[in-house]
Amino acid sequence: MRTSYHEELDSIIDRLVHMAELAEAAIKTASEALLTADLTKAETVITNDAELDRLHEEMEYKCLSLLALQAPVAGELRIIVSAIRVVFELARMGDLAAHVAKIARLRYPAHAVPPQFQASFAEMADIAIEVIDVARLSLHDRDANQAKRLVEIDERMDDLRADQFTTMLAEDSDISIEGAVDVALLGRYFERYADHAVAVGRRVIYIITGQVPEGEDWPNA
Amino acid sequence: MRTSYHEELDSIIDRLVHMAELAEAAIKTASEALLTADLTKAETVITNDAELDRLHEEMEYKCLSLLALQAPVAGELRIIVSAIRVVFELARMGDLAAHVAKIARLRYPAHAVPPQFQASFAEMADIAIEVIDVARLSLHDRDANQAKRLVEIDERMDDLRADQFTTMLAEDSDISIEGAVDVALLGRYFERYADHAVAVGRRVIYIITGQVPEGEDWPNA
Numbered sequence: 312m313r314t315s316y317h318e319e320l321d322s323i324i325d326r327l328v329h330m331a332e333l334a335e336a337a338i339k340t341a342s343e344a345l346l347t348a349d350l351t352k353a354e355t356v357i358t359n360d361a362e363l364d365r366l367h368e369e370m371e372y373k374c375l376s377l378l379a380l381q382a383p384v385a386g387e388l389r390i391i392v393s394a395i396r397v398v399f400e401l402a403r404m405g406d407l408a409a410h411v412a413k414i415a416r417l418r419y420p421a422h423a424v425p426p427q428f429q430a431s432f433a434e435m436a437d438i439a440i441e442v443i444d445v446a447r448l449s450l451h452d453r454d455a456n457q458a459k460r461l462v463e464i465d466e467r468m469d470d471l472r473a474d475q476f477t478t479m480l481a482e483d484s485d486i487s488i489e490g491a492v493d494v495a496l497l498g499r500y501f502e503r504y505a506d507h508a509v510a511v512g513r514r515v516i517y518i519i520t521g522q523v524p525e526g527e528d529w530p531n532a
Numbered sequence: 533m534r535t536s537y538h539e540e541l542d543s544i545i546d547r548l549v550h551m552a553e554l555a556e557a558a559i560k561t562a563s564e565a566l567l568t569a570d571l572t573k574a575e576t577v578i579t580n581d582a583e584l585d586r587l588h589e590e591m592e593y594k595c596l597s598l599l600a601l602q603a604p605v606a607g608e609l610r611i612i613v614s615a616i617r618v619v620f621e622l623a624r625m626g627d628l629a630a631h632v633a634k635i636a637r638l639r640y641p642a643h644a645v646p647p648q649f650q651a652s653f654a655e656m657a658d659i660a661i662e663v664i665d666v667a668r669l670s671l672h673d674r675d676a677n678q679a680k681r682l683v684e685i686d687e688r689m690d691d692l693r694a695d696q697f698t699t700m701l702a703e704d705s706d707i708s709i710e711g712a713v714d715v716a717l718l719g720r721y722f723e724r725y726a727d728h729a730v731a732v733g734r735r736v737i738y739i740i741t742g743q744v745p746e747g748e749d750w751p752n753a
Contacts, residue, residue, distance in 0.1 A: 368746065375613060382603040392596060392616070399617075480710055488712045489701055495716040525589065 330401045331447035337408035342436035344415040348422045356412035363405035370398040393514040400507045407500045425490040435501040438468050442508035449515045458512035465505040472498045551622045552668035558629035563657035565636040569643045577633035584626035591619040614735040621728040628721045646711040656722040659689050663729035670736045679733035689726040693719045
């Protein structure tokens with residue numbers, strides 16, 4: 312009984328890593344759909360989001376069952392309780408990718424991203440892939456140093472978003488109303504990717520150290 | 533020992549209700565700050581948000597301690613695990629109120645909400661207060677029927693937001709770029725209030741019934 316319990320516990324981390332892979336695929340494909348106005352890719356992300364939501368439910372149920380049926384202590388308890396939060400964060404990243412894909416679909420065959428913001432969103436997309444990649448690695452390797460890197464990557468995303476506002480609201484701005492609405496919301500979704508990755512990083516550090524990192528650098532996302 | 537444990541368990545619901553009251557105050561004051569361009573109220577919401585974040589940390593720590601030190605079963609376990617999620621949702625509602633207040637502060641002494649959207653946001657504010665009010669009552673009374681009402685209230689919020697997009701993007705729209713950016717983001721924050729309240733409702737139903745409600749009506753927020 313205890314052996315199978317410990318096997319289940321080990322498998323939890325594996326499943327989190329798997330979910331992070333799916334979230335990464337969703338973010339990557341949604342970015343491509345957005346930046347190249349690719350309807351097929353947008354539809355793929357929207358369709359596949361159900362699988363991440365299903366895994367979220369399944370993992371939450373599994374973790375609750377482990378809590379109810381076993382009496383996990385110390386490190387085991389930390390893994391299970393953290394897993395409940397991490398699956399939530401990863402599922403939210405998938406939801407955001409679906410939001411991005413829906414904007415791409417809504418504007419198809421036109422491009423949702425106005426030409427003057429193409430480079431900025433391409434950079435945001437690179438950062439989004441970097442944060443989910445680092446979050447996945449920190450989970451896989453139980454590596455607190457990787458997790459800590461997420462805070463500074465998040466700052467680069469915030470800086471890009473601030474630049475987008477400056478450009479949009481500049482006196483010589485030639486953006487349309489529709490473009491402004493899309494840039495405002497897309498920028499928010501990309502920013503939230505990074506916030507959720509930072510939240511995953513906090514839980515990884517909690518699993519490793521038993522302390523939830525706090526303070527300015529680790530806002531509650 | 534067991535008595536004090538049961539007292540702690542009872543007090544958890546009380547604390548969730550208290551947090552819901554703080555979230556409601558934040559939402560109400562942020563809406564007033566927004567709709568009347570009141571800088572003092574905006575600053576109040578932004579300052580007070582730290583208290584909700586502190587309670588979030590404190591409650592999460594308390595719940596994790598109960599899980600670690602006791603071996604809660606069945607209904608007790610459901611309360612503790614649900615509380616961890618509910619405090620997160622309530623803290624997020626406070627964060628969103630702070631986001632709304634920050635937009636009011638950014639545009640002060642001007643009004644962030646363009647005149648033609650004043651009525652729409654006043655209605656969104658009413659719905660936001662209604663959702664947190666109903667979420668609080670459902671927690672206080674452990675009332676699944678109240679919790680279920682949240683789904684339909686959420687739909688009214690979504691409808692209002694759809695109307696805002698229609699108005700903004702209409703051919704005869706006279707909104708400025710800054711106005712469009714603010715309406716897009718503010719609308720998103722108000723929509724998210726309702727999503728988080730629905731998520732609280734799901735957990736209340738789980739506490740009462742042991743089943744997490746699923747399906748189209750209960751999206752993962």
